[in-house]
Amino acid sequence: MAAVYVQQIINGLTIGSVYALIALGYTMVYGVLEMINFAHGDVYMVGSFLGLLVLALMGPSASLVGGSVALVLALTLLGAMAGCALLGVGIERLAYRPVRGTSRLGPLIAALGVSLFLQNAAMLIVGTRPKAFPPLIEKHLYHVAGAVFTNLQVLILAASLGLMLLLDQFVRRTRWGRAMRAVAQDAEVASFMGVEVNTVVILTFLIGSVLAGGAGIMVGLYYGIVDFFMGYIAGLKAFTAAVLGGIGNLRGAMLGGLLLGLAESFGAGFIGAQWRDVIAFAVLITVLVFRPGGVLGEQLPEKV
Amino acid sequence: MTRAPVTGLSNVSRGALVGLLLAGLVAFGLVADEYLLDIGVLVGVYTILGLGLSIVIGQAGLLDLGYIAFYAIGAYWTALLSTHFGVNFWVLLPTSAAVAALFGVVLGYPTLRLRGDYLAIVTLGFGEIIRITLNNWRELTNGPMGIMNIPHPRIAVSGVGVLEFGLKVQTYYYFVLVLAIMTVFVVRRLIHSRIGLAWKAIREDELAAGAMGVDVRRAKLLAFGLGAAFAGLAGSFFAGRAGFVSPESFTFAESVLVVCIVVIGGAGSLAGVIAGAIVFIALPELLREAARYRMLAFGVAMVTLALVRPQGLLGRTWVGEERDEDRAAEAGVARGITSRVSGGS
Amino acid sequence: MSALLGVRHLTVRFGGLTALQDLSLEVRPGEIVGVIGPNGSGKTTLFNCITGLYRASAGSIAFGDPPAELAHLGPHDIVERGIARTFQTLRVFPNLSVLENVLIGLHCRRRAGVLGAIFRPTWVVAEEADAIRRVSELLAIFGDRLLPRTTWPARSLSYANRRRLEIARALATDPRLLLLDEPTAGMNPTEKQELTGVIRTIRERGVTVLLIEHDMRVVMQTADRVFAMNYGERIAEGRPDEVARDPVVVEAYLGKMTSRA
Numbered sequence: 001m002a003a004v005y006v007q008q009i010i011n012g013l014t015i016g017s018v019y020a021l022i023a024l025g026y027t028m029v030y031g032v033l034e035m036i037n038f039a040h041g042d043v044y045m046v047g048s049f050l051g052l053l054v055l056a057l058m059g060p061s062a063s064l065v066g067g068s069v070a071l072v073l074a075l076t077l078l079g080a081m082a083g084c085a086l087l088g089v090g091i092e093r094l095a096y097r098p099v100r101g102t103s104r105l106g107p108l109i110a111a112l113g114v115s116l117f118l119q120n121a122a123m124l125i126v127g128t129r130p131k132a133f134p135p136l137i138e139k140h141l142y143h144v145a146g147a148v149f150t151n152l153q154v155l156i157l158a159a160s161l162g163l164m165l166l167l168d169q170f171v172r173r174t175r176w177g178r179a180m181r182a183v184a185q186d187a188e189v190a191s192f193m194g195v196e197v198n199t200v201v202i203l204t205f206l207i208g209s210v211l212a213g214g215a216g217i218m219v220g221l222y223y224g225i226v227d228f229f230m231g232y233i234a235g236l237k238a239f240t241a242a243v244l245g246g247i248g249n250l251r252g253a254m255l256g257g258l259l260l261g262l263a264e265s266f267g268a269g270f271i272g273a274q275w276r277d278v279i280a281f282a283v284l285i286t287v288l289v290f291r292p293g294g295v296l297g298e299q300l301p302e303k304v
Numbered sequence: 305m306t307r308a309p310v311t312g313l314s315n316v317s318r319g320a321l322v323g324l325l326l327a328g329l330v331a332f333g334l335v336a337d338e339y340l341l342d343i344g345v346l347v348g349v350y351t352i353l354g355l356g357l358s359i360v361i362g363q364a365g366l367l368d369l370g371y372i373a374f375y376a377i378g379a380y381w382t383a384l385l386s387t388h389f390g391v392n393f394w395v396l397l398p399t400s401a402a403v404a405a406l407f408g409v410v411l412g413y414p415t416l417r418l419r420g421d422y423l424a425i426v427t428l429g430f431g432e433i434i435r436i437t438l439n440n441w442r443e444l445t446n447g448p449m450g451i452m453n454i455p456h457p458r459i460a461v462s463g464v465g466v467l468e469f470g471l472k473v474q475t476y477y478y479f480v481l482v483l484a485i486m487t488v489f490v491v492r493r494l495i496h497s498r499i500g501l502a503w504k505a506i507r508e509d510e511l512a513a514g515a516m517g518v519d520v521r522r523a524k525l526l527a528f529g530l531g532a533a534f535a536g537l538a539g540s541f542f543a544g545r546a547g548f549v550s551p552e553s554f555t556f557a558e559s560v561l562v563v564c565i566v567v568i569g570g571a572g573s574l575a576g577v578i579a580g581a582i583v584f585i586a587l588p589e590l591l592r593e594a595a596r597y598r599m600l601a602f603g604v605a606m607v608t609l610a611l612v613r614p615q616g617l618l619g620r621t622w623v624g625e626e627r628d629e630d631r632a633a634e635a636g637v638a639r640g641i642t643s644r645v646s647g648g649s
Numbered sequence: 650m651s652a653l654l655g656v657r658h659l660t661v662r663f664g665g666l667t668a669l670q671d672l673s674l675e676v677r678p679g680e681i682v683g684v685i686g687p688n689g690s691g692k693t694t695l696f697n698c699i700t701g702l703y704r705a706s707a708g709s710i711a712f713g714d715p716p717a718e719l720a721h722l723g724p725h726d727i728v729e730r731g732i733a734r735t736f737q738t739l740r741v742f743p744n745l746s747v748l749e750n751v752l753i754g755l756h757c758r759r760r761a762g763v764l765g766a767i768f769r770p771t772w773v774v775a776e777e778a779d780a781i782r783r784v785s786e787l788l789a790i791f792g793d794r795l796l797p798r799t800t801w802p803a804r805s806l807s808y809a810n811r812r813r814l815e816i817a818r819a820l821a822t823d824p825r826l827l828l829l830d831e832p833t834a835g836m837n838p839t840e841k842q843e844l845t846g847v848i849r850t851i852r853e854r855g856v857t858v859l860l861i862e863h864d865m866r867v868v869m870q871t872a873d874r875v876f877a878m879n880y881g882e883r884i885a886e887g888r889p890d891e892v893a894r895d896p897v898v899v900e901a902y903l904g905k906m907t908s909r910a
Contacts, residue, residue: 036421095607105367106610108421109567112369113606116560120600232556236432239425274440281429288426289414490767497766498759498777505742505753512740515700517728517757517822526763 003146008265014153014222016261017160021215022238023245023253024167025088025208031184031248032204033100038111041235042118043088043209047080047216048133048226049126054079055134073136081213088209089202097201115232122228130227133220156218163211164254171250176203184248233277237264240284246297255295326485333477341473343589345545348480349538350585354565354577355487356534361566362573363495364527365507366416367424370431371562374404374532376438376554378539383451383549384444393457397540404536405529412528416521431559439551450550457544469544476545483541487534488574494530495574503527557599564602568609651714653678653857654699654732654826659708661694661881668694670881672708676826681848681858683872683889685865687901691881692861693737696828699859700734701727712826729757733824735815737831737861743804747795750803750814751784754821787817790847809840813847820851827851829860833867845870865893877901 022044029037054076095114099106140151171177182190183200191197219234220226237260245256260280267279287294332344353375360368378400385391415426438445445451457469457479469475494500502523505513514520543549565580588598654676661669669691676682684692697703699710701724710719712730719727733754742750759780765773788795791813798806803814812832819827829848833841841864848871852858862868868875868889875892877885879901885892892898 036425095611098611105420105424108367108424110607110610112560113603113608113610116599116603116606118603120597120603124596124600236425236429272440275436278433278436281433284429285415285426285433288418288422292418292422493767493769494763498756498761499763499766501749501752502756504745504749505756508742508744509740511702512736512742513753514724515702515728515734515736515740516753516818517725517733518753519725519757530763 004269006145006147007149008269009262010147010149010153012262012265013258014156014261015264016241016258017157017164018215018218018222018257019234019238019241019260020164020254020257021160021211021218022234023241023257024164024250025212026239027242027245027247027250027253028180028204028208030242031250032180032187032201033096033107035096035100035107036111036239037096037208038108038235039091039114039118040088040208040212041233041238042115042122042231043084043091044212044216044219044234044238045122045226045228045231046087046118047084047213048220048230049122049131049216050080050083050213051076051217051220052131052133052226055136069136069138076136077214077217080217081210084209084213084216085206088205088212092201092205097198115235119228119232126228128228130225133224133226135221135224137221152221156222159214159218163214167207167211168250168254170207176200180204236284237277237280240280240287243292244283244287244294246294249294249296252294252296259295329481333474333481338473341477343586344477345473345480346589347581347585348477348484349542350562350565351484351578351581352480352487352534352538352541353562354581355484355491355574356531356538357562358566358574358577359491359494359503359527359534360531361563362577363500363503363507364524365420365503366524366528367420367427367563368528368531369424369428369556369559369563370434371427371531371535372554372556372559373431373434374408374535375539375542375558376434376549376551377407377532378404378536379543379549379554380438380445380451380539381536382540382543383454386455386543387451387453390455393455393540393544394459397537397544400540401533401537404539405533408529408532409525412525416524416528428556428559431554431556435551435554435556438554445551448551450548452548454543454547454549456547480541483537487537488578491534492574499523499526560599560602564606568602568605652676652716653680653712653714654859655709655711655716656695656699657709657711659695659698659710660706661691661698661703662706668881669698669705672878672881672883674876674883676857676859678825678857679852679855680873681852681860681871683868683875684859684861684878685863685868685875685892685898686878686884690878690901692878693830694881695878696734696830696859696861699727699828700724700732725757728822728824731823731825732828733819733822733826734828735812735819735830735832737834739808739811739815741803741811741815741818744802746800746802747788747806747814748781748784748799751787751818751821752780754818755780755783758821758823784817784821787820790817790820790850809836812836813844816847816851820856824856826857826859829858829862831861831863833862833864841867865889869893 022041025040025043026037029035029040055072058072058075091114095110096107099110137152137155141148142151142154171180179190179195179200180203182193182195183197187197190200216226219230238257241256241260242253243256244260245252245254260283263283264276264279268276271279291297333341336344353371357368357371360366360371381400381403382393382396385396386393411427411430415423418426439448441447456471459467459469467475469479495503502513502518505516505518506520506523510520542553561584565584566577568580568584584598584602652675654674656672656674659669659672660667672691672695674682674695684695686692694703698705699719701719701722705720708720711717712719712732717730719730719732722730742753745753759776761773761776784799785796788799794810794813795806795817798810803811806814812835816829816832832848833844836844845867848858848860858871860868860872872889875885875887875889876883877892877895877898884901885895885898887895
């Protein structure tokens with residue numbers, strides 16, 4: 001019996017860490033700009049497709065590379081991350097910066113528009129049917145307490161945690177990390193202290209998009225298929241994870257992602273897989289209504 | 305209420321214009337072929353949806369991204385009660401509106417106090433929950449296969465005869481025309497009333513409105529519930545006309561479509577919403593190849609609109625920094641949502 | 650006579666900051682009470698508490714006769730009970746007309762609902778006409794400054810006119826107690842004189858006034874009593890001339906008590 005639980009935990013943590021990577025992008029942008037980047041999920045989707053593109057381009061020359069899986073994987077990741085970075089920064093520059101601070105809903109509308117655009121552009125370019133993602137990594141199975149997990153799951157967990165750790169250290173110890181935190185606290189005062197706010201914003205989008213691109217590749221490898229619509233659902237779930245952990249809080253996003261992954265895994269196990277997505281939405285509404293600060297956020301007295 | 309309509313036209317010429325328009329719409333129903341009438345019915349339905357949502361977005365300033373859920377609720381209420389219990393369509397039409405309104409109030413009660421962008425996401429979530437539930441709860445809704453053989457409306461007047469709506473497009477065209485005209489009438493009256501003014505004030509400055517005695521929560525619930533009612537009404541019509549409902553008619557993309565009609569076409573004005581329905585529904589239907597690019601174009605249009613009218617389209621929500629009263633006053637709800645990037649502590 | 654407003658041991662804390670500390674204040678019917686104090690002393694916080702925008706950490710706010718506790722009520726409930734306010738930062742509805750701005754004040758005193766809006770029975774039509782009459786009446790308090798401009802959007806008015814509009818809007822709620830938060834801020838001396846007269850007129854109409862002001866001349870000319878604050882506490886209370894000379898008060902202001910020219 002325990003084997004089922006262990007299995008669900010493993011699966012939950014794996015998908016949860018992917019959610020966490022995407023959630024970081026949402027939470028950072030919200031922390032710095034107080035805006036919900038509705039299009040972030042679609043950047044993740046683009047990352048997957050960029051991975052496909054890189055692989056397709058490398059196709060014939062894969063053998064030239066010596067067939068080294070690690071190298072192919074690295075190049076794919078790099079390509080996806082770089083592409084997403086460009087995309088994310090581009091979106092910020094073109095669609096978000098002009099409406100920054102004008103109203104609360106203006107940036108959301110702009111983000112919604114960008115999301116629509118990316119989804120439909122992808123649909124028109126690659127078609128409505130899901131595409132297969134080549135299994136680059138040979139599967140090895142491990143057995144623990146009656147549960148089975150694969151080396152891919154280990155890899156994803158390790159890579160995600162590694163990236164999160166990197167980000168955590170970056171934000172806490174480096175100059176630019178401090179600058180980001182300053183802008184998140186109070187952009188105006190930060191600028192008085194000599195922080196170049198626009199650069200910080202660009203950096204925020206860049207990091208978030210890079211992580212999203214990485215997540216896209218991981219999901220491609222894990223599930224083996226990608227489609228133009230995956231960004232929408234994953235994006236909402238990742239946003240839920242960010243809110244769950246306390247929006248604006250980096251460690252919260254990481255925690256929230258893992259928690260959501262676990263909740264989904266267990267929930268799907270008990271209620272049924274088709275209700276997977278409902279779990280995330282229900283969590284979202286519940287958190288926002290009852291504890292909007294999330295798990296790690298502040299709990300403040302209710303207004304009159 | 306007493307503000308003269310701001311169109312630069314005198315009341316007489318306005319009346320004449322409206323009369324001409326109505327005559328044209330009636331004539332259209334008589335001369336157009338089935339294909340065009342079909343489009344006409346579609347435009348009619350989306351006009352009702354657009355007008356309903358314009359109360360929520362345009363008047364009260366609440367961004368609802370899951371509006372189509374209420375349309376679905378109306379449609380399924382009609383579908384279920386007519387196929388399982390044989391309830392008369394003419395009872396189901398108004399009750400669908402009422403049931404949808406009820407859902408609107410239930411959803412709105414805990415959520416309408418949320419900040420604008422959070423409300424948008426929550427409503428999106430609600431819309432998806434409804435769709436997924438309709439898709440998965442097979443015992444109730446028959447899942448993705450939907451509900452078939454929904455009886456079409458019929459009017460039986462003893463001594464005179466029976467009018468079966470059946471599949472007669474023309475009949476449905478006039479039916480939706482009547483519903484749409486009623487909707488325009490009601491929405492107009494609401495906008496120019498005491499409650500309409502309260503909505504305007506909330507849209508301008510929610511805090512000040514509350515400080516002047518407006519029960520903001522109640523007003524928002526009213527807008528939300530009324531908007532949902534119109535969607536439910538449209539949904540009931542849809543079920544009666546199509547004879548068949550399934551979850552795939554009620555996706556997020558549909559909600560976005562109605563939002564586009566209101567925001568891009570309407571920007572809060574009634575005539576604009578109607579124009580939006582015509583443009584966004586009729587045009588893609590008529591230009592079949594272009595339909596694939598419809599959503600793409602919407603995306604671009606939304607971004608452009610946000611850039612060009614950053615403060616205008618949804619009424620004046622906050623421009624510039626927040627004021628101190630607002631920050632502290634939103635303490636319980638919004639503050640948690642404004643906790644900062646802390647790097648972990 | 651018993652107090653109209655009784656604030657007792659009011660304490661307001663925001664996290665680590667104590668904005669109001671054990672504050673007690675009484676306002677009797679028909680009075681004009683001035684509240685003075687340097688910036689940041691908690692005057693607007695006091696107003697926000699009374700009007701339900703902030704929730705107190707401790708203490709009570711009693712209003713009316715028999716006294717009703719206000720501390721747990723929302724802003725619109727408090728307005729219904731008879732307390733209205735203006736804002737230090739001036740918050741008229743910029744895109745609504747002068748008429749509509751004042752009409753909002755009447756919202757809580759009217760009863761037309763959804764059905765009334767749709768079907769417009771005679772009583773609703775009559776209520777609307779009555780409301781417009783009331784608006785004109787209120788605007789007339791300011792002579793011909795606002796009356797000729799009822800269709801103008803509020804944002805197109807001069808600064809002083811917007812301040813006046815805000816007062817008219819607050820009066821439309823038919824309050825027993827009116828809270829004015831720095832109503833003469835940014836006005837020139839002539840405008841201030843005019844407003845002083847308006848404040849007295851308001852009192853003559855039976856409305857009690859609680860007035861935050863920096864301009865001591867305005868305070869002297871209108872207030873029966875003055876309540877001085879600093880750091881969220883009361884530092885002095887009494888007749889205007891007494892309080893103005895109180896060394897504690899003078900020190901709090903560091904001598905900056907001249908009215909701005």
